[in-house]
Amino acid sequence: MITEPPTVEQFRESVLDFIARHAEDAPPDWGPIMPPEERARGMAWQRLLHDHGFAGVHWPVEHGGRGLSEAHHRVFAEACQAAGVPSILNMVGLVLAAGAIRTFGTDAQRAEHLPPTLRGERVWCQLFSEPDAGSDLASLTTTAVLDGDRWIVNGQKVWTSGARASDWGILMARTEPDVPRHQGISFFLVDMRSSGVQTRPLRQMTGDAEFDEVFLTDVELPFDALVGERGQGWNLAMVTLTSERGHIGGAARSLERRLDRMLSAAADISAADRDRMLRLHVEGRAALHLLRRRGPDGAHPSLGKLASTRLTFDLAEFVADAQGAHAMLDGPAAAGLVAAPGAWFGGGTSQVQQNIIGERVLGLPREPRPN
Numbered sequence: 001m002i003t004e005p006p007t008v009e010q011f012r013e014s015v016l017d018f019i020a021r022h023a024e025d026a027p028p029d030w031g032p033i034m035p036p037e038e039r040a041r042g043m044a045w046q047r048l049l050h051d052h053g054f055a056g057v058h059w060p061v062e063h064g065g066r067g068l069s070e071a072h073h074r075v076f077a078e079a080c081q082a083a084g085v086p087s088i089l090n091m092v093g094l095v096l097a098a099g100a101i102r103t104f105g106t107d108a109q110r111a112e113h114l115p116p117t118l119r120g121e122r123v124w125c126q127l128f129s130e131p132d133a134g135s136d137l138a139s140l141t142t143t144a145v146l147d148g149d150r151w152i153v154n155g156q157k158v159w160t161s162g163a164r165a166s167d168w169g170i171l172m173a174r175t176e177p178d179v180p181r182h183q184g185i186s187f188f189l190v191d192m193r194s195s196g197v198q199t200r201p202l203r204q205m206t207g208d209a210e211f212d213e214v215f216l217t218d219v220e221l222p223f224d225a226l227v228g229e230r231g232q233g234w235n236l237a238m239v240t241l242t243s244e245r246g247h248i249g250g251a252a253r254s255l256e257r258r259l260d261r262m263l264s265a266a267a268d269i270s271a272a273d274r275d276r277m278l279r280l281h282v283e284g285r286a287a288l289h290l291l292r293r294r295g296p297d298g299a300h301p302s303l304g305k306l307a308s309t310r311l312t313f314d315l316a317e318f319v320a321d322a323q324g325a326h327a328m329l330d331g332p333a334a335a336g337l338v339a340a341p342g343a344w345f346g347g348g349t350s351q352v353q354q355n356i357i358g359e360r361v362l363g364l365p366r367e368p369r370p371n
């Protein structure tokens, strides 16, 4: 018997019902990066979403998804954000790795990776940045050399969020050393338990260690670890990074919640702080309109990311200032303040977003590029 897919309104009711019954079991909405030590809790929630038909809502059925529309997906994401429960965990797995595999992968790669990722059984990390290749990612030096029917990978990655709690990684490595640098990069899927993969936690000023350095020494990958064509990794990564910016910048409801919290904490503040708060509130409302207006590609993800990460910092600074000197020492205000600058860097720095906006929106002359 063929059953009709739910209308958007029917679907909304089922989402609200699910949230009402399960919100208590939800972990906090950590945003794009799940703390490595919270893996079990995060993946239990992802499994629950899957079992109730809320994982991969808009993915095609043959990719393990529910086969519904983008509108259904938006309803689900917005209802979760309004309730303060996560709509996905392991963004790298469900947005970046899955996006690359769905768009550029083979049927075998889709069958192997997509269902367990949706079920919360496979956690992914992003092995892109290197000590000398961050904003200028195309200067990466990790190599993958074809030896018979396997690739041998050597190099070092850094700032790899959650590497030590990950099962698989998406890797950019140089396969063609003698061609223009953007054309010599390929995109691979790496089993993080492979021999020769070593992770070392990096301690941040928050006191946490959310990311790792990853050392790759003679790591052997099967030939079919390659996604897309050999040497096409740059284009493939740009598509995945744009979706990362869209995901980070698109967190309108989360920004709205922080703005509301700021207003509700406003009772005992000075006239000067009140003035500052109102200015932040107006800027925040403008950013919300920008985030909600954004289109699927072009410079919109950069505009959204820039606006929301700047406000993340300004709001954290305001909350800490308004609470007085003791808030600088300990507690949530201090933690928010030292965590906020990371948002300027993750997913492409604010200066790089400004370059993109300057060139693609305002038509300014191109910034000089490194060789």
Ligand SMILES: Cc1cc2nc3c(=O)[nH]c(=O)nc-3n(C[C@H](O)[C@H](O)[C@H](O)COP(=O)(O)OP(=O)(O)OC[C@H]3O[C@@H](n4cnc5c(N)ncnc54)[C@H](O)[C@@H]3O)c2cc1C
Pocket: 125, 126, 127, 128, 129, 130, 131, 133, 134, 135, 136, 158, 159, 160, 161, 162, 211, 342, 343, 345, 346, 347, 348, 349, 350, 351, 352, 355, 367
């Ligand atoms: C919280 C967090 C999570 C992260 N997670 C991951 C991850 O999981 N995987 C991963 O691969 N990477 C990750 N990163 C790394 C991130 O992608 C890089 O930090 C970022 O690309 C910047 O690179 P960099 O740190 O080497 O800084 P650099 O590129 O060295 O930049 C240093 C400074 O120079 C400025 N700058 C550089 N180039 C230009 C330019 N052309 N014009 C103007 N200014 C410029 C930058 O804006 C910055 O202020 C993460 C970073 C953070 C903060």
